[in-house]
Amino acid sequence: MSIPSQSLQLFSLEGKVAVVTGGTGVLGGAIARGLAGAGAKVGILGRRHERAAQVADGIRTAGGTAIPLPADVLVKPQLSAAREAILAEWGRVDLLVNVAGGNMPNATVFGELTFFDLTQEAFDQVVQLNLVGTLLPSQVFGQAMAQRRQGAIVNISSMAAQRPLTRVIGYGAAKSAVDNFTRWLAVELASKYGEGLRVNAIAPGFFVGEQNRDFLYNADGTLTARGRQIVDHTPMGRFGEPEELVGTVIWLCSDASRFVTGVVVPVDGGFSAYSGV
Numbered sequence: 001m002s003i004p005s006q007s008l009q010l011f012s013l014e015g016k017v018a019v020v021t022g023g024t025g026v027l028g029g030a031i032a033r034g035l036a037g038a039g040a041k042v043g044i045l046g047r048r049h050e051r052a053a054q055v056a057d058g059i060r061t062a063g064g065t066a067i068p069l070p071a072d073v074l075v076k077p078q079l080s081a082a083r084e085a086i087l088a089e090w091g092r093v094d095l096l097v098n099v100a101g102g103n104m105p106n107a108t109v110f111g112e113l114t115f116f117d118l119t120q121e122a123f124d125q126v127v128q129l130n131l132v133g134t135l136l137p138s139q140v141f142g143q144a145m146a147q148r149r150q151g152a153i154v155n156i157s158s159m160a161a162q163r164p165l166t167r168v169i170g171y172g173a174a175k176s177a178v179d180n181f182t183r184w185l186a187v188e189l190a191s192k193y194g195e196g197l198r199v200n201a202i203a204p205g206f207f208v209g210e211q212n213r214d215f216l217y218n219a220d221g222t223l224t225a226r227g228r229q230i231v232d233h234t235p236m237g238r239f240g241e242p243e244e245l246v247g248t249v250i251w252l253c254s255d256a257s258r259f260v261t262g263v264v265v266p267v268d269g270g271f272s273a274y275s276g277v
Contacts, residue, residue: 010256014039017090018253019082021073021137022100024051026209027156027242031097034246035253036064040095043086045069045137073100073133079140093144095253096153098137101130102211107170115169123170130174131181138185138199146193154252155182155201157264162203162272179203179264186262198261200252205268206230207240235270 018035022028024046036042036059044059044066046052052068059066067089071078086093106122109115134155145151160168161175179201186199208216216227216239223231231237248267251257266272 011250011254012039013095013250013254016040016094016253017043017086017092018095018097019043019045019069019086019093019137019141020097020099021045021133022098022156024048024055025099027204027207027245028097028099029055030242031099031245031249032066033059033062033064034243034250035095035097036062036066037246038250038254040253041065041090043067043069043082043089045071045073045082045100047072073098073137074128076136076140079137083140083144087144092148093141094151096137096141096145096151097249097253098134098153098155100133100137101156101174102209103168103171104129108167109169110167118169123173126170127174127177130171131177134178135181142185142189142197145197146189148196149194150196151198152253152257153185153199154249155199157182157201157203159203159205159266159268159271162264162266175203182264183262190261198252198257200257200261201264202245202248202252203264203266203268203272204245205234205240205266205271207242207245209242230271233271233274233276234268235274238269240267240269 018040020028020032023032023044032042032044044052044055049068049070052070056066056068069082071082104126107126138153155178157178158175160172161179164172182199182201189197216224218224245267248265
């Protein structure tokens with residue numbers, strides 16, 4: 001075997017079993033398809049069965065292996081049922097990618113809503129979705145990994161955690177907590193269950209999804225003022241494409257990163273490196 005092929009084999013996920021929360025969304029769907037393309041069997045976890053089934057069907061049509069796992073990331077009994085379903089189907093869980101999350105309008109200080117008008121309910125909701133919605137799947141699916149002393153968890157953070165952004169107070173606070181949780185859990189699992197368990201995160205820059213499209217683009221396809229401001233502060237001069245997260249996810253899930261744990265990797269077109277000057 002040649003050296004190049006040996007190196008590429010490090011990135012293979014052949015035979016691995018993965019769960020992707022938020023797998024019905026734009027980013028989650030792209031990541032799920034990427035994992036399947038690298039050889040993993042993928043459980044598509046989402047609240048709506050029909051959407052999870054649609055993503056799974058698309059992966060199978062493309063030659064991959066996938067099943068839908070209908071569950072809410074904030075309802076632990078549903079997550080436990082999803083874990084039992086995937087164990088019954090494939091007998092193990094090797095990988096968990098926590099994509100479920102997002103911002104909420106009521107937790108965003110914008111327009112007539114000021115910091116002093118922000119309600120505790122709105123703040124709690126966005127923290128629950130992003131932080132607790134990462135913690136609970138990590139508990140449920142991570143337990144199956146801990147029993148085998150082998151596995152990798154990849155969380156999805158945000159640039160809002162590393163570089164405080166105007167408006168997104170609740171989301172930024174929640175994603176900052178995800179960063180801290182990622183590092184804490186990396187130490188906890190490696191210390192108690194061995195070097196075979198790893199936890200890392202990705203901090204995406206600005207990607208266009210269902211939740212933020214109207215903030216970034218006008219109806220005529222031109223950039224909003226907010227969208228222009230973001231692009232101007234991104235050295236690559238554009239938004240990211242969902243598929244551009246896949247390579248980093250595969251790296252963090254594969255043996256290519258087997259000595260990497262407790263890190264948060266920016267995938268942001270240089271946004272975090274640019275001071276604006």
